Amino acid sequence: MSHLDEGTLHALLDGELGSTELMEIEAHLGSCAACGSRLRDAREFLAEADRLVNSVQFGRFTGATVPPAASAQTMGGSRAAVPPPPPPPPPPQPPPASRREEPYHAPEDEAPVLLIPDNPDARPAGRAWLRGLAVAATLAVAVGMGYVATTIRKDVASEAAPALANPALANRQSDAVASPAELQRFDSGLKSMAEGDTIAPSTTPPAAAKEAPTPGKPAPKPAAKAAPPRVATVPPRQLAAKPEATDEAADKPAKSAGETKPESTGTAASDTTDAQEEAATAAAERDAVRLQASRALSQLDRERRISRAAAATARLDQAQAELRAREPATPAPPTLEQRSQVYLRIGLDEASRQLGGPVHVIEGMSPVFMGLAPGRVAAGADTTRPVVRVVYQDSQGRMIALDQQRRSGPGGSPASGSAWSIGDVTVGLRGEVPAETLRLLRNRVR
Amino acid sequence: MTADLAQLFEQYYTPLVRMLYRRTGDRDRAEDLAQETFARAVSAPPNNPRPWLFAVALNLVREDGRRSVTRGRRLELLRSETDRPSPGPDVEFERNEDSARVRAALATLNDRDREALLLKAEGFDYEEIAATLGLAKGAIGTTLARARRRLVEAYRAQERGTNVAS
Numbered sequence: 335m336s337h338l339d340e341g342t343l344h345a346l347l348d349g350e351l352g353s354t355e356l357m358e359i360e361a362h363l364g365s366c367a368a369c370g371s372r373l374r375d376a377r378e379f380l381a382e383a384d385r386l387v388n389s390v391q392f393g394r395f396t397g398a399t400v401p402p403a404a405s406a407q408t409m410g411g412s413r414a415a416v417p418p419p420p421p422p423p424p425p426p427q428p429p430p431a432s433r434r435e436e437p438y439h440a441p442e443d444e445a446p447v448l449l450i451p452d453n454p455d456a457r458p459a460g461r462a463w464l465r466g467l468a469v470a471a472t473l474a475v476a477v478g479m480g481y482v483a484t485t486i487r488k489d490v491a492s493e494a495a496p497a498l499a500n501p502a503l504a505n506r507q508s509d510a511v512a513s514p515a516e517l518q519r520f521d522s523g524l525k526s527m528a529e530g531d532t533i534a535p536s537t538t539p540p541a542a543a544k545e546a547p548t549p550g551k552p553a554p555k556p557a558a559k560a561a562p563p564r565v566a567t568v569p570p571r572q573l574a575a576k577p578e579a580t581d582e583a584a585d586k587p588a589k590s591a592g593e594t595k596p597e598s599t600g601t602a603a604s605d606t607t608d609a610q611e612e613a614a615t616a617a618a619e620r621d622a623v624r625l626q627a628s629r630a631l632s633q634l635d636r637e638r639r640i641s642r643a644a645a646a647t648a649r650l651d652q653a654q655a656e657l658r659a660r661e662p663a664t665p666a667p668p669t670l671e672q673r674s675q676v677y678l679r680i681g682l683d684e685a686s687r688q689l690g691g692p693v694h695v696i697e698g699m700s701p702v703f704m705g706l707a708p709g710r711v712a713a714g715a716d717t718t719r720p721v722v723r724v725v726y727q728d729s730q731g732r733m734i735a736l737d738q739q740r741r742s743g744p745g746g747s748p749a750s751g752s753a754w755s756i757g758d759v760t761v762g763l764r765g766e767v768p769a770e771t772l773r774l775l776r777n778r779v780r
Numbered sequence: 781m782t783a784d785l786a787q788l789f790e791q792y793y794t795p796l797v798r799m800l801y802r803r804t805g806d807r808d809r810a811e812d813l814a815q816e817t818f819a820r821a822v823s824a825p826p827n828n829p830r831p832w833l834f835a836v837a838l839n840l841v842r843e844d845g846r847r848s849v850t851r852g853r854r855l856e857l858l859r860s861e862t863d864r865p866s867p868g869p870d871v872e873f874e875r876n877e878d879s880a881r882v883r884a885a886l887a888t889l890n891d892r893d894r895e896a897l898l899l900k901a902e903g904f905d906y907e908e909i910a911a912t913l914g915l916a917k918g919a920i921g922t923t924l925a926r927a928r929r930r931l932v933e934a935y936r937a938q939e940r941g942t943n944v945a946s
Contacts, residue, residue: 340929341922350906350921376925383928386882386935387901390802618784636905 338362338369343376346647349640356639360646370650377647673733673766674725676705685722689759694738697778699726707737711762712753715739726765734765734772736779752776788829789818795902796837802898803841805883813840831912834902838895838912885934893927900924 338346338359345351346359363370671679685693685704695701706720715721719740726734738759752772753762761779763772793814800810817837826832886894892913899909906920915923 339922340925341919343921344925344928345906345921348900348906348921348924379925379928379932382932382935383897384901386885386931387802387897390879390882390886391798622787632905 337366338372340372340376343369343373344380346373346643347377347380349636349643351639351643353639356643356646360650363647363650364653367654370654373647374651670702670725670727670733671705674705674707674723674735676703676707676723676725678706679703680706680722685724688719688722688740689738690740691757691759693722693724694736694756694759694761694779695724696726696734696736696775697780699734699775699778701725702727711737711739711760714741714755715760716742728767732766734763734767734775737762737764784825785818785822788821788833792830792833793818796833799834799898799902800837800841802883802886802901803838803894804844805880809844813837813844816840828911830904831908834899834904835912835914842891881935881938885931885938888934889927889930893923893930896920896923897927897931 342351342359346356351359363373680688682693682704688706693704701724704722704724707723709721710717711721716739722738724736724738726736728734737753738761741755741758741760752764753760754776755761756779763776763779765772767775796814796817797810800813801807804810804813814837817833817840820836821829821833886897889897892915895913896909896915899912904912906917909915909920910917
């Protein structure tokens, strides 16, 4: 398994990993010290970030009244490894305890009020009988219009038949939109429809039709439903106390047409309505209970996963601590940079600038890096300039350094056998390989 | 419908205002935006209310932020709540100062990181954060990891700056 990325570590600490992933990660963490170290870092960042975010509180949302960590627990998210946020500093004159327990009733705050621009009661959603009446009224209007149109078409056809025999008359009538006789017949048809109470409701202004039943309506669901104590001070009474809803009523003419029900069906319809409302309330309560149960179950599941992850990581820390205690303290092996004693890594351009010419390399080998080192390659080298060290590593991991330094003057020459001159540069070869190997490599320096 | 909304209001008003306050740093604005969010819930009742409410609230914050920039208004990150009764000048000052530092650190994050962090602080799990922000669930761990690290680093940098200045 490859190393764990930061996102996986945070998902582990947040309890978001499944059992299978958790087992794999647990196994990996048991054998990978680097990931264990990163896990500790991630845990530290997580705890600190949560503490910072939760410290931004004010007024009635202070940690004493509604602790964010607690709300996170109830909302379904939590962490076992994260310490709870520190309590806010106590005020010099704390309010009475009974008031501090009420999140909505901090001394300096009034109860939050939901200000709804439109009256939600004006929307007859959930009242099936209103919708049914609206559909029925629409159908009646459509049938009536169809009947009138058919009658008019028949009359026009019967009058047009003799006229078609006379082309002059036909041309004259075709220019007109409708003859006076047709208009009179159409008007009488409309009048008969109005008398039949079929189309009349649609001519009533929707707003007026909507406003009529609203004041007489009983309080909607929240008034009938048993509300928790806090709710009584919050929104339902505000919602129920807004009778103005003309805007929304004007937007829904079809629904207003549906509200003009016949008088004879009023009692039966109201009984049906009560029964339907009760059924809808019961269904809503059942849904709410189901939702709460499902949330509680998912939270329980998440808490189990978190505790398992916490236990796994705790075991890991303990096991690693024991392992470290058992093992003798062995210092980490020096890196290639430490072995080569380079104090600053440089690039090719900087190396050329230091040497005043091209950098020499070992033919057939790839340098690991170049750097500057203190000291002197050999006698005659200019000690005011640093040594440019080209570092190689052979197949067995042994370090080989090709040192180069500008000479102090044209007359100087290296005295050592492992150092020689190439132009104005003194070159030396040293490393962790046998002297014979160094001699062979010297022939490949270009 | 009214009963449902009342239930939603009771259940989510406090966490919504708390999240909005952490997001905006302005208490009045947070309450206004929460009201607007619930007003929209009246006109379009959501099926899955929690992600819906928080997503709408965050959209409103973004829109409001753009309008504020247009008007030349600035986020009041360092504003103290002087118009509210305070427990005491020293305590209130320290609390405001620390809150301002945290909010300034939050402001250095990009929108997605900051919102993921605030939603997590409100108890959202990864699936709900993904649904609210329109991200893949698999990306939430990385997003939160980055957000947490940057927040802590920004806060520590501010603390160092304050200490040096003082």
